Amino acid sequence: MLEPTGEQLVFKAEVRRYLERAWPTTVTRIAVDGGPPFDTTAWSGLAAMGATGLMVPAEYGGAGASVVEAAFVCEELGRLVVAAPYLSSSVLAALLLTGLADDDVKARYLPGIADGSTVATVAFLDDRGRWHPDRIGVREEHGRLTGRVAYVTDLPAADLVLVVAAGPDGQRVHPIAQDAPGVTVEPLDCLDRTQPIGALSLADVASTGAPVDTDVLDHMVACALACLAASQVGGAERCLDLAAGYATQRVQFGRVIGSYQAIKHRCADMLARVESARSAAHHLVDAVATHAKDVAVAASLATAFCSDAYVACAGDLIQVHGGIGFTWEHDAHLYLKRAKASAHLLGDPAHHRDLLARHLLGR
Numbered sequence: 001m002l003e004p005t006g007e008q009l010v011f012k013a014e015v016r017r018y019l020e021r022a023w024p025t026t027v028t029r030i031a032v033d034g035g036p037p038f039d040t041t042a043w044s045g046l047a048a049m050g051a052t053g054l055m056v057p058a059e060y061g062g063a064g065a066s067v068v069e070a071a072f073v074c075e076e077l078g079r080l081v082v083a084a085p086y087l088s089s090s091v092l093a094a095l096l097l098t099g100l101a102d103d104d105v106k107a108r109y110l111p112g113i114a115d116g117s118t119v120a121t122v123a124f125l126d127d128r129g130r131w132h133p134d135r136i137g138v139r140e141e142h143g144r145l146t147g148r149v150a151y152v153t154d155l156p157a158a159d160l161v162l163v164v165a166a167g168p169d170g171q172r173v174h175p176i177a178q179d180a181p182g183v184t185v186e187p188l189d190c191l192d193r194t195q196p197i198g199a200l201s202l203a204d205v206a207s208t209g210a211p212v213d214t215d216v217l218d219h220m221v222a223c224a225l226a227c228l229a230a231s232q233v234g235g236a237e238r239c240l241d242l243a244a245g246y247a248t249q250r251v252q253f254g255r256v257i258g259s260y261q262a263i264k265h266r267c268a269d270m271l272a273r274v275e276s277a278r279s280a281a282h283h284l285v286d287a288v289a290t291h292a293k294d295v296a297v298a299a300s301l302a303t304a305f306c307s308d309a310y311v312a313c314a315g316d317l318i319q320v321h322g323g324i325g326f327t328w329e330h331d332a333h334l335y336l337k338r339a340k341a342s343a344h345l346l347g348d349p350a351h352h353r354d355l356l357a358r359h360l361l362g363r
Contacts (some may be wrong), residue, residue: 047116078231093120099216140167155198172209192341
């Protein structure tokens with residue numbers, strides 16, 4: 001059972017205060033309206049707090065913290081649907097580089113990720129947006145990379161792309177610059193513009209990679225799923241807060257709408273989903289932090305449940321607000337789009353329920 005320390009809770013509260021001040025939804029809307037993918041000034045402030053280097057070892061300028069602290073940051077980022085490359089750079093890339101045995105590669109890239117000056121991402125998903133070691137889309141032969149990764153988070157915003165390639169001697173990680181010869185980045189038209197995704201194509205790209213074990217990649221994915229679930233809990237809880245707040249203020253037919261049974265029941269269902277999702281997410285975070293044997297089961301369970309809970313709460317948020325909830329001016333659509341998009345990131349609920357069933361049946 002996850003039992004946060006006092007320091008962790010204080011840090012979480014400080015991150016919330018900073019985001020509410022420096023990164024409200026009005027800043028996020030700049031990215032939604034076609035502006036820069038994230039606010040670099042606000043990102044620098046988050047880095048100054050040490051948040052971007054939580055998963056980076058201390059010898060490379062990070063905090064050497066666990067997934068618990070990173071998950072708390074993601075929960076607060078999700079609460080305000082912040083447009084930031086945190087999951088890609090501070091979780092996926094930081095963990096992947098940390099797991100490598102090549103100290104030179106670590107020393108070259110980890111300090112920049114820790115201080116926020118380098119935004120990195122990882123190209124490792126298959127054509128359905130899932131991780132499977134036998135379905136890596138990039139092949140390495142004689143130091144040349146060829147292939148395509150259909151879904152890469154935070155492209156083209158990332159400065160550095162860590163490409164996972166399969167070769168004759170196993171899997172290797174190749175740091176690639178977007179402007180390298182033979183590299184093509186195609187931004188995708190996403191439902192949620194606060195979480196940009198691009199396709200990466202490599203045509204005979206020269207690169208020298210570092211070997212990586214499958215266990216490192218599996219741990220990276222488990223941590224990412226834990227942070228994603230935490231962000232979904234943060235978003236779902238904010239949907240509940242906004243819905244309950246509006247229900248106690250909006251008056252129709254001479255009565256506050258929160259006094260109507262239909263609204264009461266909808267908000268009560270939202271609360272049940274939020275608390276259940278929090279339990280599932282915390283169970284996964286604790287399992288990853290303690291290297292429990294049931295990490296795979298906890299990951300699929302939390303991902304499937306938290307995804308469904310967030311989508312349902314975002315839909316209820318719009319329903320409680322009625323007509324105003326459908327407008328572009330209201331933030332409800334930001335939460336619904338984030339909920340829908342994040343439910344398909346790293347595998348959709350149907351995929352994770354299938355994985356969960358296979359784990360439980362011993363297949």
